[in-house]
Structures are given as structure tokens and as C-alpha cells.
Amino acid sequence: MNDRTEKIKRRYNRVSVFYDLMEKPMEAFAAKWREEITREVYGKVLEVGVGTGKNIPFYPKGIELTAIDFSTKMLEKARAKFEKNYPNVTFREMDVQHLEFEDNTFDCVLTSCVFCSVPYPVQGLKEIRRACKPGGKIVMLEHVRSSGKVLGPLMDLLNPLPLYLYGANINRDTIGNLKQAGFANIHVADLWSDIFKKIIIINDK
Numbered sequence: 001m002n003d004r005t006e007k008i009k010r011r012y013n014r015v016s017v018f019y020d021l022m023e024k025p026m027e028a029f030a031a032k033w034r035e036e037i038t039r040e041v042y043g044k045v046l047e048v049g050v051g052t053g054k055n056i057p058f059y060p061k062g063i064e065l066t067a068i069d070f071s072t073k074m075l076e077k078a079r080a081k082f083e084k085n086y087p088n089v090t091f092r093e094m095d096v097q098h099l100e101f102e103d104n105t106f107d108c109v110l111t112s113c114v115f116c117s118v119p120y121p122v123q124g125l126k127e128i129r130r131a132c133k134p135g136g137k138i139v140m141l142e143h144v145r146s147s148g149k150v151l152g153p154l155m156d157l158l159n160p161l162p163l164y165l166y167g168a169n170i171n172r173d174t175i176g177n178l179k180q181a182g183f184a185n186i187h188v189a190d191l192w193s194d195i196f197k198k199i200i201i202i203n204d205k
Helices: 003-015 019-038 072-082 121-131 151-158 160-166 174-180
Strands: 044-048 064-069 089-093 106-112 132-143 185-192 196-202
Touching (some): 019 106, 064 072, 151 160, 174 196
């Protein structure tokens, strides 16, 4: 793990103690988005960046879920909350930039507010593409940089604050990163303004 990735990992370990409290205001409207994206998946599923496990209660019955995170402390919280009552979920500490899975392992991959903090996002997306089966589905709930003439530059200006506090960028071009990673069959729906997006990708490869 390189220094940049290790630095972000340490920041998430540090904020894990109060992360759920910090995210609570957002969950007032994010819960409905989590329910919406989890309905999209089936079969053998990989969740990247499971964090403290906010998506887990919403998954449909019958799936086989592998939930990964590169933050030891965040993963410990998810395990403590859900491991006992969700036997279909396997928790593993792992970095999306270096997935420890064979090619074409998963039917679906899901992420939610993850690629704001992956240090090398294109590398992580390439790994997802590799591990997802041909014709499989990648489902993403992500916030991105606004294209607004005022809001976009403002997000650039403010970005060092969340990046320093807990490792998240608020000005990522995730759609552009998906294209750089080799994805082409990309479907995007705006959920709030042009910042929060639901992204569905069919893994044509």
C-alpha cells in the first residue's frame, strides 16, 4: 500500500468513532437512495467500501454478498452491527485498487459514496471491471463535481477541507473516470441537483 493510500486509510480509521453521527443528517434522504440502488443487484455481489454497513439492511434476500473496506476500524463497526444476523455477508479488509479476486467473479458490484475517497480512482474502477463478469452490472451512488459555473469552482476551492478531515474529495469527475477505466455502457440519473447521481453500468468486455 503506497503512502497516499495509507494516509487516507488512517483518516477513515480516525473518523470511524463518530462517522455514523457525522453522516446522520445525510441519511435522512440517503436511505431511500440506498434502498433504490440495492434493489438493482442480484446473485454474487461485491460491495466496495462497505464502511459501517449502511447498505446491508436494504439488500434483497437470496444474494451472496462480499463486503470490503480498506479501513480496519470501519470494517470492525460493520461486522459488529451485522455479522451475526446476516450470514449471507462476508466481510473482508481489502483495497479496491488491488482486489484479491479472480477475473469475472461477481455478477454485480455496488458502491455508495466511495469513489470520492479512492486515491487512484481509475485503477479502482479497472479492478471492478476485471472482477465483474461480462454483462454484469455495476451500481453506483456517488457524488461528483457540479458542472455549474459557480458551484463547480466553489467545490474545487473547498475540497481540501473534507480531504484533510476524512479523506473524501467533493470534486471528483467519476463519469470521466469510468470512461478512462474502459466502461462504455453507462447510464446516469441525477438524484439531487447534478451532484448526487445513480450510475448503472453494464460490464461490456
